[in-house]
Amino acid sequence: MADHEDPKTGKKNKGTSKEVCGYPLSIFFIVVNEFCERFSYYGMRAVLVLYFKYFLRWDDDLATSIYHTFVALCYLTPILGAIVADSWLGKFKTIIYLSIVYAIGQVAMAVSAIHDITDTDRDGTPNNMTFHVVLSMVGLFLIALGTGGIKPCVAAFGGDQFGDHQERQRRTFFSVFYLCINGGSLLSTIITPILRAQNCGIYSKQKCYSLAFGVPAALMVVALVVFIVGSGMYYKAKPEGNIMGDVCKCIGFAISNRYKHRSKQYPSREHWMDWAEDKYDKLLIAQIKMVLKVLFLYIPLPMFWTLFDQKGSRWTLQATTMDGNFGAIVIQPDQMQTVNPILILTLVPIMDSVIYPLIKKCGLNFTPLKRMTVGMFLAALAFVCAAVVQIEIDKTLPVFPSNFQSQLKLLNMGNHPVTAGLPGYGQVTLQAAQASEEYFTFEEDQISISVSGPEMKRNISLIKGQRQTLLIPLTISDEWQLTADLTTKPEEGNNAIRFVNGMNKPVNVSTSEVVFGQIEKFHYSNYSQIRNGRATFFLQSGQLSCAFSRDFGFGSSYTFFIPSTLSLGSNCQESITGAEDIKPNSVHMALQVPQYFFITAGEVMFSVTGLEFSYSQAPSNMKAVLQAGWLLTVAIGNFIVLIVAEVAKLPKQWTEYVLFASLLLCVCIIFSIMAYFYTYIDPTEIEAKFRRNVGDDDDDKNDKQRKLEMEMMKRDLDRSDDEHYKGKQTKM
């Protein structure tokens, strides 16, 4: 039997797997598994809201709530996975079983997105939506169970592979692990939206959500297979029974025993958990103390994730009001999020190989908790940048009417210039087929407008808080019409386009993607959303057929006017005029890069360090539990976003950013104080001492001697380590 195997069980001992450059070979399978799993998770997540909205036909609110609930669930289930792993199945088996659950969930999602299954009338839309909804909800539940369940186990299982002599390598492992998370996330968030955009189907072609979910499902199967292939090389720590049950009972006993002995006649004990000593093993009590110390330190941490997770919501919304034209490429608002994993892939190696060693060279002890504090500070700084960008955006946004105002624009549908008299604005002259450049603002409910050339006069009813366009007709006998215009920027950086038909006959308007439909004579169409870039519009009215093209930026709104003079042989490109109702976004998306840089630098310092810290400070039998505690901070952070955004309801977006930055700054100060009083421990050393003590007990030591040793150990537990868990004392 090889010397790296346990002689009794034949299983591998810790840190004895084949090594490559000082790293256990088994690590390779674990990081590849993590890469594939994160590809699967983030890829599916990237198209989930669109699937809800466009496939299941849910409204925005329902789609967003179910999406956030799902994300929060994914970071709550780690507790379950960790308990199962540490108390019952062990990490290896838990990862295998839950990965199977996870893969089934992903397959269920892919199947739920095949519209042909229930498309009995073959029109391209499912006929039994309940089937698709139920299957996808079951799929999402299984995915949340799987991804959350295995997450704390995979990180802790990776850490388990290192022996005590591989402390430095283990720290690097957590960085590489984080790189794999973000490599998978980056690739999948680029690839799955492309897959979704394909058309597929047996009877009729639709957007291919089944492929966008199918590829992540396949990657999850690959993750499982890779993990199983490495099976013979892993060190597999044995679960130590129902540890969580014992922990809860021990804590319960300590509390009740303390309560029973609350009278002054009983001498107080150093730590409230010491009240469990009357019944429970001292080793277990010491381990619980270690866990509680770390969990207490975690209390302020969710605030970091509260800010971090707004990348996907608030910051993406901010990007929709910005210009994404980068010359050679055009970036869509949601694509800005890929800046985070790209920066992770560059910043993690830079931090590990340049920044941290440089800080060390300067003689500074940049301990994990100091790094996490700086990480929080950087995240707060990111939100200050977001606020500054928002102020710049606000300067360029149109001034929409308040609840006490209404706004009116004029469009001359005739072939001759007209002059309109507007109360408070004097005479406004409009050429043929011309619209006024700006909206006129009024506080009255009704105004009287007189038009000369031909002479007309009308009373116009205005609507408070609304924008309208008055279509001034060709002749006196024609009807005056008021349109309802947009009072918000178009969604997702799209452009809202509509047509006014000034001809005496109906006209059909369309692009290759959008159909405006038939517009009756002297009427107007609804708004349709056009993406940025060049769009060509096709007009067709009886014999008349022509096309014209326009370039669009982001977030604009135009009213195109088809003049009455348009006839067979007319040049549409020149004849059709456009009124700019809402200007395109002018603040460039590149201005978001600093905020992405700071939040990602903060993430590297906070999250990568936190992952490793949670492992190194956990007792041997609760490694996965503490990883789950760490992930729980992500889940709570997600909930806080929902609550604060609902409760705060600040009128200006930039003030909300400042509020979040200030909250995190306060939390950062509190955390730094808590961290100052934290002393690093080496759980293995402490556990070994307690175990040795049990052996000594057997040798029948006298009471006095034993008491003395216990005192020393307790003191050790409260003061141990430093300079990263090596036994000398340093705070923070």
Ligand SMILES: C[C@H](N)C(=O)N1CCC[C@H]1C(=O)O
């Ligand atoms: C994609 C993020 N940069 C990231 O790596 N994470 C966000 C939450 C924790 C972590 C992950 O494990 O996915």
